[in-house]
Amino acid sequence: MAQRTFKVWRGDANGGEFKEYTVETQPGMVVLDGLHRIQAEHASDLAVRWNCKAGKCGSCSMEINGKPKLGCMARLNTFEPGETITVQPLKAFPIIRDLVTDVSWNFEQNKRIAPLKTKPRDADGNHRMMQEDVDRVQEFRKCIECFLCQDVCHVLRDHKKHDQFVGPRFMIRLAQLDMHPLDTEDRIPAARKELGTGWCNITRCCTEVCPEHIQITDNAIIPMKERVVDRFYDPIAWFIGKVFGSKKS
């Protein structure tokens, strides 16, 4: 049976250190399994958040060898044999203890986005949408809120612009609502100002780390930036909007 060494950050907001643990591994194990074995054999007080172990709950987000990943989806056989695996908590959020961070800031951002405001129902009392109209929105609904995109976004991670930019996850949320065929709410002024589309410099890291392979940059952030351009930066679009009136189409 093979052995694997993990270098796990242990500590809290006051500081901490990397500690090395070596455990037995078996084929098919993932990093989260390794952490559980560490808990069982070496450090029963190791704090790690997890739930479904199937890549669908978004709980076990962590940084594995410097890359934001889900611990339950990072298979050990994807690392070199004998390679030490470094495990850290997410950088973009305040640490609670060991690998657990306080991601509640994200839920506050969600509240800043105006919810769906639907058109009146048809005469028969129904809302109708065609599949072609909701395909785009359905891609965004795959989001499991693991917040890996938020963690890797350098606007939040390095520049700490948490008060100016809601981050990629909520750019998805914004796009999901704004592109909805039944929606009538105008979120574009907020997208530009409070939610901060201009802070993103589209370096695409959010898309690279998304475990659901959502095309965050191409399908959500850039389209939202373009919608902001329509309203605030494009003089021709602005003029047409003034003459013919702007409306959601």
Place this chain on the structure above:
Amino acid sequence: MSGASATAVGGHESKFAATKRSDNWWIGPVLTACGLILFFGYLTVRAFQGTWLWANPYVSPTGAPPLFTPISGYPGAIPVSHAWLGAFPNWWPKFLPQSPAFFFPGLAITFRFTCYYYRKAYYRAFAASPPACGVKGAPLKYNGETKLLIFQNLHRYALYGALFLLVCLWYESFAAFFKNGEFGIGVGTLVMFINATLLSGYTFGCHSWRHLIGGKLNCFTCDGSSKTRYKVWKKSTWFNERHMLFAWLSLFWVCFTDFYVLMVSTGGIKDLNTW
């Protein structure tokens, strides 16, 4: 358990390029920087030379479409009859070379500079903002695209210029089937044709194009016009998913086309053709 070392909170260092990544993350930005310097450097040199842009019936994309062309002093210059407004005017500053690249072909630079893909490429490769995902960026004040870079929002105007340029380059490609009025085909014709094709793939995958042509709509099925726009948007999405590929292929081929015309024009190689 063994080996403990004190470190920053979470183990995240704050110095430039700090990361726990164990892969060769720096290869991407280094290759990107080299590619951009090589290809744009070549095109800049060629733009300032203004020579060997014409090898009848081929015209280099560095000089096409020519608004003005020099009458003398520039070997391999585009013929005056082929330039839209003839020879360079007398008011043209003496310190600047008489290069047609300073007019319409310059539109391509604005298009590529403000392109969403190239922005990613040079923000990573040159501004290290960030150099790679999960790697600490350069210690510079960050304003995103809210202040100095706010002009990036006008990418769609660069797109309008690029669309115009594309029409012109397609025209030049078809014109390259005719030498002194006689129909034929040469390797240069194919080179120019591939150039226009790759530039089309790049342009029609543009994020601004994709938005303007249909992405801005919320209902794709509400009327005939939105259904048509939806179809075009879907096609554009296919190109958009390959935007990086077309960006590099078309950039390389623009350089190659210019180089081919340069070599034929100087007599360095002989163009195989039916004329």
